[in-house]
Amino acid sequence: MLIVKDLSVERINKKIFENINLSLTPGNITILKGKNGSGKTTLLKTMLNIIEPSAGSIFWKGKLLKRNFYDFYNHTTYIADTTSSLKKLTVKDNVNIWRKFFISNINDAQIEMALKTLKLDNYLNKKVATLSFGETKKLEFLRLIIENKKVWILDEPLSNLDEDSIELMKQTFEDHSSKEGSIIFSSHQNPGIYVTEEIEL
Amino acid sequence: MKFLVNPSKFNEMADYIFKPVLILSIILFAIGLLFSFYLSPDDYQQGSSVRIMYVHVPSAWLALLTYAIMTLYSIMALAFRIPFGFIFNTAVAPIGAVFTLICIISGSLWGKPMWGTWWVWDARLTSVAILFIIYLIIIFMNLSFENRIVREKVVAIFVLVGSVNLPIVKFSVDWWNTLHQPATISKLSKPSIDPSMMTPLIIMTFAFIMIGIAIAILRIKTEIISRKSYLS
Amino acid sequence: MNFLNKIIFFYYREYKLNMSGAQDILTNIIFFFVSIFIFIFSIGPDKQTISIIGVGILWTLLLLSSTLSLRKFYQDDFENGNLIIMHLNGLSFGFIAILKTFSHFIFVQIPFLLSIPIACILLNIANDKLFYLFASFGIGSLILSCLGSISSSMNLMNQRNFLLGSVIIMIFSVPIIIFSVGIINMEESFNSLINILFGILLIVFAINPWASGLCLKLSLENN
Numbered sequence: 001m002l003i004v005k006d007l008s009v010e011r012i013n014k015k016i017f018e019n020i021n022l023s024l025t026p027g028n029i030t031i032l033k034g035k036n037g038s039g040k041t042t043l044l045k046t047m048l049n050i051i052e053p054s055a056g057s058i059f060w061k062g063k064l065l066k067r068n069f070y071d072f073y074n075h076t077t078y079i080a081d082t083t084s085s086l087k088k089l090t091v092k093d094n095v096n097i098w099r100k101f102f103i104s105n106i107n108d109a110q111i112e113m114a115l116k117t118l119k120l121d122n123y124l125n126k127k128v129a130t131l132s133f134g135e136t137k138k139l140e141f142l143r144l145i146i147e148n149k150k151v152w153i154l155d156e157p158l159s160n161l162d163e164d165s166i167e168l169m170k171q172t173f174e175d176h177s178s179k180e181g182s183i184i185f186s187s188h189q190n191p192g193i194y195v196t197e198e199i200e201l
Numbered sequence: 202m203k204f205l206v207n208p209s210k211f212n213e214m215a216d217y218i219f220k221p222v223l224i225l226s227i228i229l230f231a232i233g234l235l236f237s238f239y240l241s242p243d244d245y246q247q248g249s250s251v252r253i254m255y256v257h258v259p260s261a262w263l264a265l266l267t268y269a270i271m272t273l274y275s276i277m278a279l280a281f282r283i284p285f286g287f288i289f290n291t292a293v294a295p296i297g298a299v300f301t302l303i304c305i306i307s308g309s310l311w312g313k314p315m316w317g318t319w320w321v322w323d324a325r326l327t328s329v330a331i332l333f334i335i336y337l338i339i340i341f342m343n344l345s346f347e348n349r350i351v352r353e354k355v356v357a358i359f360v361l362v363g364s365v366n367l368p369i370v371k372f373s374v375d376w377w378n379t380l381h382q383p384a385t386i387s388k389l390s391k392p393s394i395d396p397s398m399m400t401p402l403i404i405m406t407f408a409f410i411m412i413g414i415a416i417a418i419l420r421i422k423t424e425i426i427s428r429k430s431y432l433s
Numbered sequence: 434m435n436f437l438n439k440i441i442f443f444y445y446r447e448y449k450l451n452m453s454g455a456q457d458i459l460t461n462i463i464f465f466f467v468s469i470f471i472f473i474f475s476i477g478p479d480k481q482t483i484s485i486i487g488v489g490i491l492w493t494l495l496l497l498s499s500t501l502s503l504r505k506f507y508q509d510d511f512e513n514g515n516l517i518i519m520h521l522n523g524l525s526f527g528f529i530a531i532l533k534t535f536s537h538f539i540f541v542q543i544p545f546l547l548s549i550p551i552a553c554i555l556l557n558i559a560n561d562k563l564f565y566l567f568a569s570f571g572i573g574s575l576i577l578s579c580l581g582s583i584s585s586s587m588n589l590m591n592q593r594n595f596l597l598g599s600v601i602i603m604i605f606s607v608p609i610i611i612f613s614v615g616i617i618n619m620e621e622s623f624n625s626l627i628n629i630l631f632g633i634l635l636i637v638f639a640i641n642p643w644a645s646g647l648c649l650k651l652s653l654e655n656n
Contacts, residue, residue, distance in 0.1 A: 012349055048521065082512070082513050087513075101439065101522065342597060
């Protein structure tokens with residue numbers, strides 16, 4: 001799967017991080033810990049081949065990620081720390097756009113289930129701009145279910161969530177890892193989620 | 202020739218040649234101005250105002266030449282990842298802008314007695330004015346980006362895209378029927394200019410080149426120092 | 434087939450997005466008409482003068498009003514991370530640039546194209562020139578969209594001085610203006626001028642994905 005070897009990233013004058021080694025294998029959950037500005041987002045974006053590393057290499061299925069990144073993208077969901085839902089549109093429109101754009105094979109019933117568990121079913125016809133920050137964050141997680149892919153790369157998924165939602169995320173993560181999926185997420189603290197690997201930046 | 206692409210080699214070379222170049226440019230300016238004011242004849246049509254040519258033509262050539270070199274360095278910097286190209290672009294753009302401005306001002310001073318107006322909307326003049334605005338945009342771009350890596354690459358791309366203006370400036374007098382006179386000096390044919398006017402023109406051109414190189418050396422050295430930690 | 438679906442639903446998304454903000458596009462068109470009024474007030478309502486300089490005014494204002502919406506070209510998608518998501522969905526940056534260019538053409542320039550006949554009535558432009566105007570603006574606006582893509586992707590990271598983006602477009606649209614207005618004023622050389630315009634379109638269209646894609650990648654990398 002994804003193997004990161006001796007990765008370092010440099011910006012104009014300073015090193016952001018050095019010699020990171022990690023691997024995403026089926027069924028494991030990796031947490032990326034670190035203070036603000038320690039380069040968690042940078043590392044995740046480097047793993048997505050958006051930022052070029054200054055040293056080290058990333059392999060996907062035995063090939064260099066640079067040569068093979070569209071295949072990697074086909075198996076990856078990335079959730080950034082910004083909200084990617086379109087603020088001008090309703091929740092329903094957003095869900096529809098995602099379902100079509102990602103050519104999802106999820107049926108209506110599953111979507112409804114997911115919306116219900118995320119407690120978003122009352123907001124279906126409201127604009128995203130009227131939702132609270134936590135709710136837009138939860139709406140973002142709907143993409144995990146819609147895209148239905150193996151590798152999850154999540155940037156600060158647990159910030160701004162209440163305890164119920166964190167509990168929900170915990171279950172979702174365990175469920176996904178039991179289905180041979182792999183997760184890497186960044187967070188400055190671990191609220192009791194079972195992780196197989198911990199990386200300190 | 203490594204000093205043309207390597208900052209530290211350039212620094213060594215610059216220390217070596219800066220003073221000679223500066224002295225040479227002063228001498229050439231002295232000789233050239235002497236020639237152009239006293240030792241060259243009046244034009245039979247244009248009278249004494251033809252002497253503006255000795256400033257106008259070299260500055261126009263250098264405005265184009267500067268942009269052409271910037272284009273070359275942009276290609277080098279983007280395609281072969283030579284950071285010196287970015288340094289060169291940042292440092293040299295204001296010099297080109299000044300040359301273009303000299304060219305425009307001297308041209309309109311020349312145009313007033315000859316054509317009767319300061320400015321006409323003819324192809325050559327317009328394209329040179331656009332060249333000037335392109336230089337200004339490059340300078341403003343250099344000032345308005347926070348992130349240096351983005352800034353220098355974006356500027357290099359812009360220089361490349363803007364280089365379409367160069368052939369338009371060069372050939373505008375041939376392509377369109379304009380008020381501006383066509384080029385009198387070209388390599389392929391015998392120049393249609395008298396040797397007595399040719400001498401001061403050539404001397405002034407070299408003087409402009411030398412002063413350009415001297416200022417460029419100073420500006421490039423400043424630029425290198427300002428980003429020293431990046432290159433070492 | 435998947436790829437085609439992605440393209441179709443890219444435009445579905447753009448359609449939804451633009452329809453929810455339809456007042457933005459309408460504001461552009463109102464800006465266009467109000468500036469025609471201002472022009473006529475400032476030069477006086479003399480029919481003869483207006484019909485001489487009408488075409489020039491029309492083209493200038495079309496250019497100015499289509500640069501108004503440039504800021505939105507990539508900025509929204511850049512800031513909320515949708516550019517990364519589109520890229521992760523298998524579209525390269527150059528291809529995103531092409532799709533976005535056409536989206537700008539369809540949702541911003543076509544409304545202008547449709548409002549040209551009304552503007553022609555206001556500016557006293559003869560009916561037989563309408564075809565030439567449509568032909569030149571149809572090609573010219575696509576060139577403007579390409580240039581808009583290049584300049585707005587260049588200025589994504591430029592928080593201080595966004596007006597530079599509009600200046601860049603206006604500089605490079607000088608030849609387009611020359612040839613398009615030439616088409617309308619010299620109808621006998623219609624074929625040659627429209628070919629030149631078409632050539633410019635092909636050049637700009639070839640440069641666009643390369644330059645915009647590079648700038649998008651650069652801005653995402655350093656954001």
